[in-house]
Structure formats: structure tokens, C-alpha cells
Amino acid sequence: KAGVTQTPRYLIKTRGQQVTLSCSPISGHRSVSWYQQTPGQGLQFLFEYFSETQRNKGNFPGRFSGRQFSNSRSEMNVSTLELGDSALYLCASSLRGVDSPLHFGNGTRLTVT
Amino acid sequence: GQQLNQSPQSMFIQEGEDVSMNCTSSSIFNTWLWYKQDPGEGPVLLIALYKAGELTSNGRLTAQFGITRKDSFLNISASIPSDVGIYFCAGQGAGGSYIPTFGRGTSLIVHP
Numbered sequence: 001k002a003g004v005t006q007t008p009r010y011l012i013k014t015r016g017q018q019v020t021l022s023c024s025p026i027s028g029h030r031s032v033s034w035y036q037q038t039p040g041q042g043l044q045f046l047f048e049y050f051s052e053t054q055r056n057k058g059n060f061p062g063r064f065s066g067r068q069f070s071n072s073r074s075e076m077n078v079s080t081l082e083l084g085d086s087a088l089y090l091c092a093s094s095l096r097g098v099d100s101p102l103h104f105g106n107g108t109r110l111t112v113t
Numbered sequence: 114g115q116q117l118n119q120s121p122q123s124m125f126i127q128e129g130e131d132v133s134m135n136c137t138s139s140s141i142f143n144t145w146l147w148y149k150q151d152p153g154e155g156p157v158l159l160i161a162l163y164k165a166g167e168l169t170s171n172g173r174l175t176a177q178f179g180i181t182r183k184d185s186f187l188n189i190s191a192s193i194p195s196d197v198g199i200y201f202c203a204g205q206g207a208g209g210s211y212i213p214t215f216g217r218g219t220s221l222i223v224h225p
Contacts, residue, residue, distance in 0.1 A: 042215055042217045045212050056212055092155075098211050099206075102158065103158075104148075107155055
């Protein structure tokens with residue numbers, strides 16, 4: 001079956017702009033979680049959505065937000081982009097939540113100039 | 114928050130050699146996970162460990178859940194070129210939270 005799909009694969013934005021990233025989970029998976037990966041900080045948890053509700057949230061500023069639709073697809077939004085937001089953003093889906101095996105997409109590489 | 118120390122940071126080995134890497138934490142975890150990330154792709158789960166002392170294999174990979182619940186080890190036997198990538202450990206369950214905490218990764222390069 002199809003894996004986790006993230007679009008777009010690459011994005012270049014300038015400071016102050018906003019960006020929306022998309023994630024389509026594996027069919028049947030109701031949990032979608034988002035992670036930021038940088039060389040300096042590694043993989044850091046952003047938030048998790050389950051059945052259209054945010055269930056867990058990491059330590060990121062309010063500029064980072066997300067939502068989940070009734071078909072379990074999820075979007076992540078970052079407003080007022082800063083240079084430090086440049087990173088690989090990974091989405092992972094799972095059956096029950098972050099305590100069940102995570103299946104990652106290939107990520108969206110965001111570059112902020 | 115929890116910190117995971119993963120070592121070594123990088124390894125350069127010859128094809129056929131065995132590899133060992135480990136993760137240690139100041140916190141107790143209920144689950145340890147090992148992932149591999151190939152260039153340009155997302156992490157893929159290799160092994161999940163759910164019980165202190167558990168030893169689990171997946172082909173040439175073997176991982177162990179330390180008895181103190183504060184560490185885990187991953188061994189790769191008879192390495193091959195396709196083992197190249199970044200290996201991450203992750204712990205879950207510290208303080209009742211199942212949000213995974215990831216190590217910084219071990220970059221493995223295998224010379225043919």
C-alpha cells in the first residue's frame with residue numbers, strides 16, 4: 001500500500017513569508033505527527049493530530065501550527081518565517097498515535113532566505 | 114526535557130566488519146526504537162524494543178534494551194554497502210509521555 005506522502009519536496013521562501021506543508025498518511029492511519037530535523041538540533045517533535053484534534057504539542061512557538069482533515073490528511077503552517085526555520089520537515093503516520101510504530105514520509109526541505 | 118546521547122557520531126568501516134552503536138539517557142524509557150535514514154528519505158523503523166533486557170534481531174541487525182532502561186544498543190553484523198545511512202535511536206515513555214525523543218544519529222559509511 002502507498003506510504004506517507006509529503007508535498008512539496010522542496011520549498012524556498014523568504015523571511016517573513018508563510019508556508020503550508022502537506023502530508024497524506026497511510027490509508028487507515030488516524031494519527032499524523034510532525035517533526036523538524038536540523039543538523040544542530042536533530043529530530044524534534046512539533047505536534048500530533050488524531051481524528052482532527054491536536055493531541056500532543058512540542059516546544060515550538062505559536063508560529064507553527066497544523067490541522068488534520070476528516071480524511072486524516074494533515075497540513076502544517078509556519079507563519080512569519082525566520083532563517084532558523086530552514087529544516088527538513090518530516091511527517092509520520094501511525095495507527096493509534098505516537099506510541100505505535102511511526103511511518104515517516106520523505107519530508108519537505110524548507111529553505112528560508 | 115529528556116536527552117539522548119548517541120555514540121559514536123560517525124563510523125567509517127570496511128565492508129564485512131561488524132558495527133556497534135549505543136544510546137544512553139538520564140531518564141528511564143519504556144520503549145526503545147531504532148531507525149535508519151537514507152539520504153533524501155525519511156527514517157524507517159528497524160527494531161522496536163518493549164521490555165528491559167529484551168534482545169531482538171532483524172536480519173543482520175540486533176538491538177538490546179538495557180536492563181537499567183536507560184540505554185540501548187544496536188549491532189550490525191557483516192556490514193554491506195547498503196548499510197550506509199544515519200541510524201537513530203529513540204526512547205518513549207519517560208515521565209509517562211510517549212512522544213519519542215530521538216538521538217542525534219550515527220552516520221555509517223561502509224567502504225567496499
